[in-house]
Amino acid sequence: MTLQVDALVKDYTTRSGLRRTRLRAVDEVSFTLIPGRTLALVGESGSGKSTIAKLLTRLEKPTAGSVTLTDRDGAKVPDRRYRNHVQMVFQDPFASLNPFHTIEHHLARPLRVHRAGGSVAELLEKVNLSPDMAARRPHELSGGQRQRVAIARALAPGASTVIADEPVSMLDVSIRLGVLRLLKKLQEDEELAILYITHDLATARHFSDDIMVLYKGRVVERGPADEVILRPRHPYTRLLAEAAPDPDARGRSMESTARPGEGYDTSYDHYEARWLDRRAG
Numbered sequence: 001m002t003l004q005v006d007a008l009v010k011d012y013t014t015r016s017g018l019r020r021t022r023l024r025a026v027d028e029v030s031f032t033l034i035p036g037r038t039l040a041l042v043g044e045s046g047s048g049k050s051t052i053a054k055l056l057t058r059l060e061k062p063t064a065g066s067v068t069l070t071d072r073d074g075a076k077v078p079d080r081r082y083r084n085h086v087q088m089v090f091q092d093p094f095a096s097l098n099p100f101h102t103i104e105h106h107l108a109r110p111l112r113v114h115r116a117g118g119s120v121a122e123l124l125e126k127v128n129l130s131p132d133m134a135a136r137r138p139h140e141l142s143g144g145q146r147q148r149v150a151i152a153r154a155l156a157p158g159a160s161t162v163i164a165d166e167p168v169s170m171l172d173v174s175i176r177l178g179v180l181r182l183l184k185k186l187q188e189d190e191e192l193a194i195l196y197i198t199h200d201l202a203t204a205r206h207f208s209d210d211i212m213v214l215y216k217g218r219v220v221e222r223g224p225a226d227e228v229i230l231r232p233r234h235p236y237t238r239l240l241a242e243a244a245p246d247p248d249a250r251g252r253s254m255e256s257t258a259r260p261g262e263g264y265d266t267s268y269d270h271y272e273a274r275w276l277d278r279r280a281g
């Protein structure tokens with residue numbers, strides 16, 4: 001399945017007193033989500049990222065432009081099947097699961113409704129959770145485990161495309177990497193197409209194939225992840241890149257200065273976790 005987004009526009013009208021003002025939240029945005037690839041959508045607060053997510057998941061209607069899902073043969077997927085294929089993982093794993101229902105309930109329902117095949121145990125295994133989690137309720141799980149359940153629930157209807165809107169920003173820094181790695185693994189094993197929405201350039205670089213930078217509703221830059229980060233062309237991307245340190249460069253300089261047994265562990269994991277930690281603090 002391929003999700004083709006063409007010249008998408010979303011205008012909002014706001015009122016203050018008698019005055020009505022129109023705001024173009026998304027301005028002629030086009031991109032394609034391809035199986036087995038992750039595209040990062042990066043931009044500051046208010047740049048239009050969540051509006052794009054709402055348009056792709058059909059929570060909102062576009063003012064202009066189109067979103068089309070096509071199968072392997074290039075045939076358009078009918079609207080009634082669109083929702084099975086395009087699923088969302090939200091920022092807040094606490095709000096997105098019903099506290100009164102077990103994990104079993106959360107996962108069995110979409111399996112049944114969409115007759116997608118597979119079992120709750122298989123879904124849990126895909127997201128690296130043990131089968132005994134099924135009997136628990138959301139409050140008995142950690143934030144990371146809940147987000148894994150949210151990902152499993154997105155997969156349950158047989159999703160081919162996942163829109164992940166800041167999927168780790170509310171999680172404890174120590175477990176963010178695990179959840180991002182899981183998404184990466186699913187992208188590869190399940191041939192998922194992922195739109196990774198974030199304001200964080202460092203994780204966008206490491207977990208995405210391509211990056212698209214949004215500024216005031218417009219795409220100002222796009223390309224392979226490394227290229228966008230290392231050779232940003234647009235001044236706004238440069239600003240973002242300067243604000244986010246380059247982990248590779250730091251790793252190299254640490255290696256060259258630290259003697260064996262002292263200083264930092266330069267392995268990617270530790271570095272990234274520390275770096276995320278620092279940002280959070």
Ligand SMILES: Nc1ncnc2c1ncn2[C@@H]1O[C@H](COP(=O)(O)OP(=O)(O)OP(=O)(O)O)[C@@H](O)[C@H]1O
Pocket residue numbers: 012013014023025043044045046047048049050051052199
């Ligand atoms: N329902 C709405 N009515 C009016 N304006 C809206 C509405 N939703 C979003 N906007 C405006 O559209 C613009 C884009 O908002 P959006 O939430 O898509 O940005 P964002 O990049 O996702 O930001 P954040 O990272 O803070 O979530 C903002 O100026 C916002 O105020």
